[in-house]
Amino acid sequence: MSANNPHEVDAVFARLTGEYNDLVNELVAELDLDAGLEVALQAQRYSELVEELTEELDLDKGVNAALDTLNPKAVDSQSPDWPNYTYNEHSKPVTRPEVKHSDDARPPSQNARVGQVLDDIAAIRNAAIPFTPSRRMVDTLDELANGIRTRYLSREAATELVARAQGEWAWTMDALARSSPSTRTFDAVEQVLNLAEDLKALGHKVYLLWEPSTSDQWSGDWSRT
Amino acid sequence: MPAGSLAEYTTFYKSAVPQLTAYIMAVYNASKREAAECAHEALVQYLHHRTRVQHPMAWCRQAAKSTFLKRMYDAVESFAEIPATGAPLYQSDNTEDPDKKQRATLLPLIAQLAPRQREVVTLVLASYSHKEIAEELNLTEDVVRSNLRHAKERLTELYDAQRTKGSGEHQ
Numbered sequence: 187m188s189a190n191n192p193h194e195v196d197a198v199f200a201r202l203t204g205e206y207n208d209l210v211n212e213l214v215a216e217l218d219l220d221a222g223l224e225v226a227l228q229a230q231r232y233s234e235l236v237e238e239l240t241e242e243l244d245l246d247k248g249v250n251a252a253l254d255t256l257n258p259k260a261v262d263s264q265s266p267d268w269p270n271y272t273y274n275e276h277s278k279p280v281t282r283p284e285v286k287h288s289d290d291a292r293p294p295s296q297n298a299r300v301g302q303v304l305d306d307i308a309a310i311r312n313a314a315i316p317f318t319p320s321r322r323m324v325d326t327l328d329e330l331a332n333g334i335r336t337r338y339l340s341r342e343a344a345t346e347l348v349a350r351a352q353g354e355w356a357w358t359m360d361a362l363a364r365s366s367p368s369t370r371t372f373d374a375v376e377q378v379l380n381l382a383e384d385l386k387a388l389g390h391k392v393y394l395l396w397e398p399s400t401s402d403q404w405s406g407d408w409s410r411t
Numbered sequence: 412m413p414a415g416s417l418a419e420y421t422t423f424y425k426s427a428v429p430q431l432t433a434y435i436m437a438v439y440n441a442s443k444r445e446a447a448e449c450a451h452e453a454l455v456q457y458l459h460h461r462t463r464v465q466h467p468m469a470w471c472r473q474a475a476k477s478t479f480l481k482r483m484y485d486a487v488e489s490f491a492e493i494p495a496t497g498a499p500l501y502q503s504d505n506t507e508d509p510d511k512k513q514r515a516t517l518l519p520l521i522a523q524l525a526p527r528q529r530e531v532v533t534l535v536l537a538s539y540s541h542k543e544i545a546e547e548l549n550l551t552e553d554v555v556r557s558n559l560r561h562a563k564e565r566l567t568e569l570y571d572a573q574r575t576k577g578s579g580e581h582q
Binding site for chain 1: 447455477501532
């Protein structure tokens with residue numbers, strides 16, 4: 187076969203190297219690198235400004251002042267009975283002003299959802315282990331589970347990890363598609379495809395962890411979403 | 412190596428974006444526009460993390476790959492829906508030169524290699540040593556050499572098949 191001829195192999199690779207270098211030179215000429223750089227720096231300047239303001243402004247004081255304007259006499263965040271604390275001079279129930287949950291703070295009422303997501307992650311992780319190229323995907327799922335368990339992850343970071351796991355699983359699918367027919371059994375293909383679907387469903391569930399808890403949002407067949 | 416200053420970042424951006432674009436095009440057979448957007452996004456991410464990154468080019472390569480894969484598997488955020496402000500590297504849509512694409516006969520064949528071979532070959536084309544590739548991909552140098560040898564042989568086979576098919580069509 188011609189591929190065994192080292193001279194031809196070297197010639198083809200030399201030509202490929204030439205094509206690659208041509209492509210890089212072509213890109214240097216074609217891409218508007220100044221415009222791209224300007225956009226990148228603008229984004230950086232904006233986030234630096236946000237960081238600077240976050241440090242400079244006394245946000246705790248600001249939040250308290252804002253809450254005080256709603257009900258200066260009743261609001262007492264130090265009360266041990268909070269948020270069921272009820273008091274005002276007319277004995278009307280007073281509830282704490284609704285504060286939108288930040289991305290980093292998951293409402294405690296969703297512990298059941300968290301447990302279910304962690305179970306799902308463990309199931310996918312264990313099913314993925316027999317597939318050799320899936321190691322990085324397993325590590326990503328471990329990182330995701332750990333972040334959710336410790337409440338360390340933001341929604342953005344969690345969805346990013348799910349996307350990474352999906353991308354890494356795609357490599358496994360790719361590797362399987364290119365493997366020999368003996369490896370590519372019906373069971374293996376089915377399992378790989380099922381896990382891809384499970385990862386997709388996991389993405390929705392993880393996303394919803396940061397949503398307010400309503401039972402109808404969580405029920406249903408997520409594998410079809 | 413680019414460190415913290417913006418002047419150094421500017422230099423790094425201008426040298427890294429074309430390299431990363433070519434890399435994404437070769438490994439994933441991506442279009443120039445898709446690849447350039449992923450390269451740009453990786454460099455934006457790098458700007459925020461640059462003081463903590465030890466190997467900028469390797470870091471940006473991972474970020475660009477992750478961006479490409481994320482977009483590929485995210486039905487909501489398709490490349491077509493990305494607003495013009497997110498793609499500053501191309502001022503017009505007319506970016507693909509069909510003549511140039513036709514001239515490149517071997518580069519598209521990389522996409523037909525196994526995933527590991529694709530990465531090894533492309534990093535070799537980008538002038539990385541076997542040792543550097545081994546470190547980046549967490550492999551031994553022997554495995555890198557073996558992947559490269561198989562990839563070269565496979566590329567030669569694919570190229571021969573392409574030529575045979577081409578000459579058959581012309582007859």
